[in-house]
Amino acid sequence: MCAETAEWMLQVALPLHIFALTGSPAATAATMVAGVLPAVVLSPVAGVLADRRNRRALLAAVCAGQAVVAVPLLSSSLPVIYLVMALQSGLAAVFEPARSALVPVLAPGQTTAANGALGVGTCVARLGGSALGGVLLGFAGLGAVVVAYTAALVAAIGFLAPRFAEPRPTRRAPAVRAWLDGLADIRRDHRLRLVIFMTALMSVGQGMFVVLFVLFVSGPLGQGEAETGLLRGVQAIGGLVAGLALATVARNAAPARLLGWGTVAFGLTAAVIWNAPALTSAFGVYIGLFIAVGVPVVMLNAGLLSVVQTVSPPGSTGRVLSTGFAVQALAQVAGMLGAGALVGPLGLTSLLNFQAALNLVAGALGVAVLVRRMTTVDQCPTSYATSDLHVTHNGNAPLIDEVRPDSPEDWLLVAGDVAEKIDAVTTTLATLKQRFAEVVWVPGNHELWTVPRDGDELRGEARYRHLVERCREIGVRTPEDDYLVWSHADRPLTIAPLFLLYDYSWRTPQAEDASLAEALDQAREAGVVCTDEFYLHPDPFPTRQDWCADRLKHSEQRLDAIPADHGTVLMSHWPLHRHPTAPLRWPEFALWCGTTRTEDWHLRYRAEVAVFGHLHIPRTTWADGVRFEEVSLGYPREWRKRARGPVPLRRIL
Structure with missing residues (x-):
């Protein structure tokens, strides 16, 4: 004044x-x-x-x-x-x-x-x-x-x-x-x-x-x-x-x-x-x-x-x-x-x-x-999405202040990789739940890691179930809870959080007909080995492929039960379709990015939009007329190179 x-x-x-x-x-x-x-x-x-x-x-x-x-x-x-x-x-x-x-x-x-x-x-x-x-x-x-x-x-x-609360500014x-x-x-x-x-x-x-x-x-x-x-x-x-x-x-x-x-x-x-x-x-x-x-x-x-x-x-x-x-x-x-x-x-x-x-x-x-043009916007909430916040990485935690709604009625979809430590995951989600009317979370590979510095020895399915219970305690929705329905679109949209993993079926042409061991060897020769190989344990399943198969079966049963007149928002950490992996610097990394078994899910389950992260390549793409939103924040060394700087929140609906 x-x-x-x-x-x-x-x-x-x-x-x-x-x-x-x-x-x-x-x-x-x-x-x-x-x-x-x-x-x-x-x-x-x-x-x-x-x-x-x-x-x-x-x-x-x-x-x-x-x-x-x-x-x-x-x-x-x-x-x-x-x-x-x-x-x-x-x-x-x-x-x-x-x-x-x-x-x-x-x-x-x-x-x-x-x-x-x-x-x-x-x-x-x-x-x-x-x-x-x-x-x-x-x-x-x-x-x-x-x-x-x-x-x-x-x-x-x-x-x-006097200082007041303000998000960390965008980098150069x-x-x-x-x-x-x-x-x-x-x-x-x-x-x-x-x-x-x-x-x-x-x-x-x-x-x-x-x-x-x-x-x-x-x-x-x-x-x-x-x-x-x-x-x-x-x-x-x-x-x-x-x-x-x-x-x-x-x-x-x-x-x-x-x-x-x-x-x-x-x-x-x-x-x-x-x-x-x-x-x-x-x-x-x-x-x-x-x-x-x-x-x-x-x-x-x-x-x-x-x-x-x-x-x-x-x-x-x-x-x-x-x-x-x-x-x-x-x-x-x-x-x-x-x-x-x-x-x-x-x-x-x-x-x-x-x-x-x-x-x-x-x-x-x-x-x-x-x-x-604005009446619908003024009268209905907005659905936002984010992923790969990696809050324990130096430079990312202050950006949580920027993950805020325009209205207290807005929803937030969190597509995994909040952090490796369970306490960091739940603390961050609890903060976000205080701001948004609904928060829906799916795990990424980082939440499922069992790392020495975490202080929690839970592995595989037990770790996932523990995270689900911790989320329920703070009012955050998970893949194990009833699906929410977004009623502010031309048709009802069921928000379907999916925990699916991957089964190593996205291969390079050279590894298409090779065994899994040979495909992994090819990736190692290219200098690509996902840290999941050391920290993401599939217990009690024999392999990650087996755990993935179980998750696919469970998810298909739930998706099949969605009313036929509903569209869907398919939300997962790993992409459902392979096309978003095309820009990967090392195409061998696609081994750890998804499964061929979900390639038609965006059509089969009438998706309005598919939301995912994992790739650290935030962008909008399309397949068969369906919008795919990669919503990751990524590591500081990545977003500092982008012209727009860090973008920890994307509008979805």
Whole structure:
């Protein structure tokens, strides 16, 4: 709130100061362009920083930088003002994605309420900052504005000093590649594409407003600097009411409806304001209208952020947000330049009405299209999946903080390899069960290892049964429990956790007709031996193949009993189909990855999606029209090489 108060001081004071110096709308527009254009240029860096760095420290550093670069404003020269606006914009481009990306982390499942609370802070900042900026400029000059601006930023740094819980940031990867991944997330999701387009329309209007508002107040209303600041500030009164409502009684409001109807209401109210001077120029009327317009502004902003935070993949929220802010900045530049150039030939009222019309079009798209596309998302939970968390490996344990739901009703599928130690497995699953409505787990090979450092000598089937009992104690579902049914799709989907193992039947062409001993020898000659050969004991079965055969028989019996009108989510640690093993660096490793006996299960059991891990090659593939999701996190040495860094959570349904 302190940082936003400081920002509003400059947003109000600098355009007024430039207009007083030059008397030129074009010069005022140029100041605003200098204040937003760097956000476009820096958006790739801003989004990547927001996803990689400690966001609390990043926000504090931005505040410090803004305080330092504001000092040259004391000279009051026009070129210096342009330069300072550009530097301030560059720093703000980092601030906004980092702050917004923190919301779903600190308030999982409560993004609308959290954004409403942020809206309250924004309104208080706007009310105080805009009024203070106008009053200080009018009575004490730009120097007083700079002093107050710096003091507010210092206070913000003080509030950011205490540490708070935050996931470990994403590790290094090429910045441009990481940013392009964020763009790919937008291209893949029609809801994000629509929101970006709506943002562009609204931002063109906002850019026009920034330039034309000063002319509106000084022209048709016949008011001065203090009144300009007051009108910008009183909008926050209505925003306070809306923000408090969203944070309390309306905390479960659908984000898409907030965005769509809020934008429509904003456009209608703006149209009333711009045309009211034909009836009256009484300043009290406009105070009331600007208070009223604050309500839809907070509604649409809270809805916009909540939609993006909800729909964006958890690992790239900062990058998606930074792209949205870049589009917003670029569209604002277009609006500012257009308003500055066209206000003379077209007239002030015509351009202001066009600004209102842009918001009405954006709101109509939100109501007619986005609400329909998001209604199912808003009203039903989400099913997520993860695997191969390997929490005992240095660097992975802090990432568990990122495995969080958007809603308390969300489900989580854990496809094995949480850890080798039983206590580490159950402690991690218990933590996840506290966050998700349902957690379903299947064992991977690492849970089944009997290793000296574990302190537990249980082997084979006995170890598996012990893990099942430990999971039941904490409310986590296992392959031995009743199957859950996901009722939020076009057909009922039975969630089928499967413990299957492997039987060495996935061979290289050279080993296709060889004996098992010969196939294993070939793998050893290639330098490939799975650690299972030493630690995964099949007791009481003679071999792992025998244990696998028993698990296949047990699983088939349970799958055959699923109602014929149900689809399935087939969840296992080892892939059911061989095609995901194609990218393996050592194809011999496929021996330990599955069995030919499950190659048709995705068709035989009407799978909507097959979820698995084990390969440490997270990606989406398709076979026979069925989606296969490899959802592993993997070892730190692996995810640190990926452009997207660690992605410990994948949306499945």
